[in-house]
Amino acid sequence: MADGRRTSFKRTSMHKTTITSQIPNQTCLSTLDISAQIKAEQEKRAKDSSTQRDDTRVSLTGVGYDQDIYGSGNKFEGYSTSLPMDDDDDDDEEDELTKRAAQKKLSSYTAPKEVYAHLSSVEDEDHDPFAGRSESKRIIDREDDYHKRRHNRVLSPSRQDAFAKDQGAAGSDARTYAEVMREAELEREQQRVLQKIAEKKKEAQKATGQDAPPPPTPTGRKRRWDVATPVVAPAATSSWNEPDDHVAAPTNRWEETPKADVKKRNRWDETPVASHTSSWDATPRASSGVTETPTAKRSRWDETPVAPSGMFGATPMGAGQFGMVTPNLAVPMTPEAMNAQRWEHEIDMRNRPLTDDDLDAMFPTTGYRILEQPATYTPIRTPGRKLTATPTPYTGNGFMMQDENLKQNYGITPTELEVPGGGNLPFFKQDDMQHFGKLLDEKDESSMSAEDIKERKIMRLLLKIKNGTPAMRKAALRTITDKARDYGAGPLFNQILPLLMSPTLEDQERHLLVKVIDRILYKLDDLVRPFVHKILVVIEPLLIDEDYYARVEGREIISNLSKAAGLATMIATMRPDIDHADEYVRNTTARAFSVVASALGIPALLPFLKAVCNSKKSWQARHTGIKIVQQIAILLGCAILPHLKNLVDAIAKGLEDEQQKVRTIASLAIAALAEAAHPYGIESFHSVLKPLWSGIKKHRGKGLAAFLKAIGYIIPLMEEEYANFYTKEVMPILIREFQSPDEEMKKIVLKVVKQCAGTDGVSPQYIKEEILPEFFKNFWVRRMALDRRNYKQLVETTVELAQKVGVTEIVSRIVEDLKDESEPYRKMVMETIEKVVTQLGAADVDGRLEEVLIDGILYAFQEQTTEDIVMLNGFGTVVNALGYRSKAYLPQITSTILWRLNNKSAKVRQQAADLISRIAVVMKTCGEEKLMGHLGLVLFEYLGEEYPEVLGSILGALKAIVNVIGMSSMTPPIKDLLPRLTPILKNRHEKVQENNIDLVGRIADRGAEFVSAREWMRVCFELLDMLKAHKKGIRRAAVNTFGYIAKAIGPQDVLATLLNNLKVQERQNRVCTTVAIAIVAETCAPFTVLPALMNEYRVPELNVQNGVLKSLAWVFEYIGEMGKDYIYAVTPLLEDALMDRDLVHRQTACTTVKHMSLGVVGLGCEDALLHLLNFVWPNIFETSPHVINAVMDAIDALAVALGPATILQYVVQGLFHPARKVREIYWKIYNNMYIGAQDGVIPFYPSIDNDDVNKYERTELFYVV
Template sequence: MNVSIVSNVEADHCTETVATEEAVAPLLPPPRKRTRWDEATSFAPESRDHHDLPENGQEALASLNGREGRVPAETAALPEAVRGWCRTATDETFARRALSKGVAPEHTLRALLQFKNAADASERKAALRVLTTSLEHKRQADAVFGALIDLWQHDDWKASALLALERALPRLVAAAGQQIKPYASALLEVAILGRMDAAPKIPEPFTGRSAKRSAVASAADTVHERALDIHSPTCIAFIKTLSEHAGLAVMIQAIRPWFESPDNQVRQHSARIIALLACIWGFGTLEALLESMLRSQRYGPLPRETAALALCSIALMDGPSVRAHLPTLVRMAQRALVDPEPLVKLAGARAVSALAATASLSEAVLLEPLRAPLWDGVRLYRDRTLTAFLAAAAAIISSMDERERAYQARSLLTPTMQAMRSTCPVRILEQLLELGQFPPELLMSQVLPEFHEMCFIKPERAVLQTASHHGGRRRLARVAALLAEDLGAAAVLTDQVLRCLSDPSVPATVGSLALETTRHVLAATDGGYDLSPADDQRLVQGLLQWLQAPAPTPYHTIVSIAESLGERLVPWLETLGHLAMARLQSPNGSTRTEAARLVSLLVPIWSRFGQVEVLGRLGTVLAACYSEVYPEALARLLEALATILDALATELQPRHVPFAEILSRLTLVLRNPAEEVQAAAVYLVMVIARHAGRNIPDTAWLRVAHEMRDTLGAQRRRVRYRAVEAYGWVARVLGRIETLVGPLLSVLQQSDRSMRIAAAVALAIAAAQDLGSVLPLLLDAYVTEEDKHIQTGVIKAIGFLCSFSGAMKRVWDPVQVYAVTRLLESALVERYETHRQVACETVGHFALALVDQGYEEALVHLLDHVWPNYIALGAEVSDSHLTHAVEFAVRALGVALGAGVLHQYLAQGLFHPAKAVRGLYWPVQRWLGDYFGGMSSSSSCLFALAGPECPEACL
């Protein structure tokens, strides 16, 4: 066609379009301002929904869009059910696009958006049920997974939604079954990489060195933060379920482009998936794949590196199972070690380390072919490749005999010390010192000077990076401790090391390393008694310098050093007391908090060496801490005060310690809403009650018990447990325990369930101390109070009491037994289901508490009321709390009454013509046979009856 003709046609078309738009413009409303919503959804201002236009404007727009007047579906109105779950502009864009392209029906889109934007777990469960129903019964895998993959790639997912999706993926894949095969590749890319490439590009072969590799790797896309953690159990379960339903071939085809990816993290993930597939399908099914990857030359060294990484992952994940394939794995690792590419050698050395750790001592002969390339690599390479070869060689050395091990460890010691300056393989040095038996002259001449210079005199950069982390610092200190075991503490803790403790010009990392080294050396040498008095003095001065530092102080390390010094610390205990007292009075809240922690840790040392005056002065300072404004500082101060009072009570008479005054001022602290303060205050109450309970009036204890009611409803379990234990100590102190019942019964009226349970436990503890006075009050409260919470709490308290009675071996009084029986009889006929559930649990504990005490008549009476509740459950399997409570009561009554009595209730329904009835009776009969040793024990009692009377209880 002529170019002029085409241009004329295009010009006429443009002219006609402009004229049409000018004709329509008076009919359209004025353009509105572009908003952020429009920018986020990429909607043009003129592409509004057609229902927003006037009638004439709709006709004009219909003429623009075609004969039928259809509006583009991306701008059409969403259904109300779908729109209701759109929380962002991205959600609405996704829903419009999915409906326009027919990707998924309306109910599937609604379920996906509900799962993504749900506010609680119940809404997500409802959405998941809809999706699984669509997959299992409607066979709509195309709709569900097509829309899910598109929605998953959006950036507006919350962390809770991603976690719920990770847990739901195995269930969705299992529901889809064989339908998941077309979506296996896309699911893996989105789940493991967090993104999906439309056309994965296979890179060119790598012919350059590390510069080109770094340039390609920096240009490659990294794994997105939406990706799932491949090491998590839920992600492993997803991969396992996907491989079971999609098949091994589909999984390998899905991750095949990852083997040559320039992104190292993608290759790591592909190696991990190969290892998982080897664990699932067996190593033999993937042996050919790994062999072909190790021989690959077309795409450079990347597939070979991926295969070596997969070998390492297989050995780490499925170590005991790969022993049968150890010769094949060793041959593959040897091929990776002799590869010309350094990165493949590095991955192969790491695989050798994993294989050597997996192999047993009898299989060490199979590792012999790896020794020559490993020792050649130790002589040739540097930096991280040398570290990997050293680690592999050290792992192989551990499986040798003692003589060969010592020789090979000595040959690896020199290159390991050289590598310490660049990569700091401290783990390898620690392993060599543990394996090899080095003479002290060698350690003193070659290892110890180098270690001191690299760590303390002229710290190397690699050593400082390792020491900046707690794990690396602990390993370096462990190496120093191993050297001290052979050379002594005085040889390791030299002037340079002790100077790092007190010199403020030393970097903080070196000072922390010196402190950790001192701790491990003293612990390894039994306190380091070969240190001179001058070294002891410098060491203590360094500890005092650390305690005066404004930065956060490692108090546990300092206290451990102080405990190792023992009696040599006695001259400085007074100085430590003055220092702690000064820091307790500091205007800085964090300083006071750390000082209180230090006091709590040092109190055993002061108490062991009889420093009562120091403890008394510190206790006087801490007793005035009630005006502390910071909750954390107040909690630590109260705990320190409780520790000091506990220590002083063993050294002094209770009348010499102002317990009463401290308790009287503690009632205001118990009202503090901070739970950490409540926990510390309750602990202080327990200490006072344990040591000076009888010396304080009952009115003070009642006041404290009244104030402790709020602590029973704390969110933290530790606070509730402490509160219950404190009520037990208060109950032991009070002569009239019934005075505690009133405050605790008022707690049962609260709406918080955890608070009511804690109050019920406290009532049980109080009743266990004096059952004769507390039980009538509980029975009276059950009868007189109409509040269901109080009645349920009373029954729970009696259940806890019966549970405690079994361990206490309490002998019940007949009046108490029949009174509790009457109460439980009334509770078992309540219409309130929770009431009957708690009553059945209490009946079970009550029956176990009365075993062999001669109250079978009362227990048979309770069984007559429990059995209708059991019959009412029906034959269907239920997971309700009432079902478990009734079954527990029936079995506990069977234990207390014997097999013969319970079999009378079972015989009437074991052979009933209705299956529902038989299904209710036979589970108890099976338990009866398992518990009592077969059918003979129960049937013999039944057929030996002489009359209709109830047989005696027999086991």
């Protein structure tokens, strides 16, 4: 332990109740020994009082009531209460004595170093304190540079459809496959030429020495008093010509002579340097001999101007501007005004009238002639753009038109926007004007062409989908889907795809637009062929998006696109991108091809893959082809097994390619194939074992990592003897790479070690002697705990090694690290021990290791500072695994828990309470009921906890103790505990609610007799609010508790409470109430509930009647066969409900009929069910989805109870009805019945007489035994 007080058992006497069984018999001690012990205990209490909450009670009668709450200390203690006038200590960081004095002065309170570093790095004028609060929803804001390369791609012109009869359908600018390939080749050639030019330039620079870095500019040392001289530009001389005194360091800072050099900026204050142009944040120096004026100190925390001068602002401009084009009379100007004036001056100079000489200099002398200006031409003498050139009065700002206070400026978006001639549309964002601006043109549709009208219709629908309300979006999506072929593929994609390429697109908008593409692909089918490449340019980036659901959407779109366009079109479209110059394009193309393979089948794509992987034209094509195979293996998993041999043969040559990148991707593809095929398919990899083995010996760095990964995934596929041989051969290389600093290599080495150790052929003795020493030496270091991926892989590998060598071998090597200084490292050790002990148990742990383990876990548990469940899980797992062997440590553990339950920190108290719930079962196993009773009393006293997280943990600990110790032995008694829990039911925190309702339900189930009926009714009223909880587990526990309470005190009072709750407006509350009523009926027999329930149906209130019907549905679902005794009683009620005008009445009644029918199959209730069928059948023509589903379910259930023959007689009447809608419904019912009861329907088909050609009579069906 870290100190003695954490292992002391005697400090439990500080609590209100003590564990008397732990106090040793002290009758034989002398008075002197007792006095010494008392004195030592008092000193210990005084020492430890700083971490205890001894003053948690407020003294209401004392004088210092405010001091009890707010404290009596001086809140300004440790702070400077005045600002010294000549405080120059902070100006010179190089003065060691001053730094020590400053540190000594601020020893009472010091902010963390990272806070100072952050404040010093913040730009005062540009810092926005709320910048981190608002998270941007735009996709481009969370993309890195690699993902932003998607914006470099352009939507190319549409391509011709080789299979279309009308080749003009794709447009006049549609390109053929040959043209596309020529353009791709030209682009690659251009890249090669540019690359060669760049290489030649580098070679030329190296030859002439031009790339040598320029000599550093010497800088003088910063002055203490800010005495500076004007900056003089150094002459371009060699370093050999520099005088010696230029670089000589002064011996003393007071003897330093200022040099003409670049001056460092001081942090706090600075006298302006006389220069040609004045900085806007400093007082300008006039041309007269006025002395220098220092700037006022600027506060870091606000922008309030300090020390304003006269009537001007904080930054007045001097009078030296009378030489400008239009002089101003010393008007105060802001930097923005100065900037605008400077730009206007430049624009005026550029747009000055050009003379004939100027024009002759710009244009050729031949081929142009000078035109005479029109007679009606009148030049603009005073354009509005020159308003700022007009002099204003001395101090006035002139008239300025006020901006309109638009709602958009305050983040309030208007709900609708009136669009001329087009009805109401959703709001426009500023970014939408680029795409939907045409909708605001006041043009008459009668004067537009058909194409323009179609374009505006599509725009209007897309705007509704993108920015509209859910109802508006749903209608627009249905419209654009139904009319997709009418609008045509061209107009649709020309509107949708630029929207998806917009840099301001948000995640939700992209999701909606992708959904539009998905819907219209089904309708357009083969019409999308000319636009496949455009669609791929937009959709392919989704395949590498960070969001999992975006990747799934992208795969779905490309899959549907490939089914619509066909394999030939997809290959012809993506072929030019396979050897594209940009690696981003090749990466996304490979992933898209893998999706095509999954949609159309690997065999269809195999010939193309073999050709690409063996391409001799460019290594980029081979690289992309092999990457396609890798992505196919990742995407399809074990579905590649039938084609594994062909895929391996296609990429085998890549392992010996001349290009390093091709060899690397080939080995990674082999690894992906082996991982997908595990544990089968070793025969398919025989051809690549030799190249892989030779590659491991030849490669280094990333190439070696890829080859090792491939070998690591193939070894588990081998038989035992071969796996053992290859493991022993590859292990020296792995052990050598244990020391590699490359993070990627570490991950791969750990993975390969895990896979090799997991094979059957590797012996535990080999792992102990050859692997473990180097493994723990190189990997079990603190740095590995800082990277999450390394952390996870290391834990998994260590657990796999433990499977071979046992618990003791692993735990004994890392148990000492539970007391390491680094908390992330301690956490990694604890997680490893937890997983090893969970899988292998603690039977092999000897006594000494057991002591060290418990001691280390206690230390790690007490020293944790982060809210992490790892330490808690590890503690609970180890103690539970030790079982009865942990009895000797329970007093120490309990003492630690009691100590931490009284800690000031809420986090510490929460962890202590959570630990009780983990070890309660072990305490029962060890026979420590008395200790648990004491813990129960302590927890009972802490039920007034103010932090909800801590209170939830305390309730969870109480629940664990109640479960283990039983109701009769529980201390405090249940009759005292439950009244204390009832008010906590009002707490709205989810953790508190869940643990409290579980505890109350457990008491109601097992110890209801210990509490009075009145108290249970109080609990019932509080439970009603629980039915509104957001978490389903809380609602379920509350509903079950109603059943327990009803079983304890009878259903009448509980039922009255629940029936009254049916009148509330909240639907979720009513639904949970109906479930509770059904559970009460199941618990207390239905006859105790049904009379009151049927009587409540007479209340003429819609919600109540729906609630009663819903309750009946739940009741008959729960009671099953018991329903045969009550079916005739509720039939009249169901008749009324099935004839009601309200749709919900009929829907709920059909659900009730369904559950009732399924419960009484074969119990002789067919007459009542046939009667109810006559009321259900007229509802088959309902159009509401919910109602028609309930009707179909009821008919299917009645077919089970009455037999398919009865339903067939109803169905036959409408199968050949002249009305199509009638026939559709009847055939739907018939098909469902045919699927469910085919053998029962056939004997009841109508009998048809034989004719000359066919024989319809089935004589075997007329056999009677």
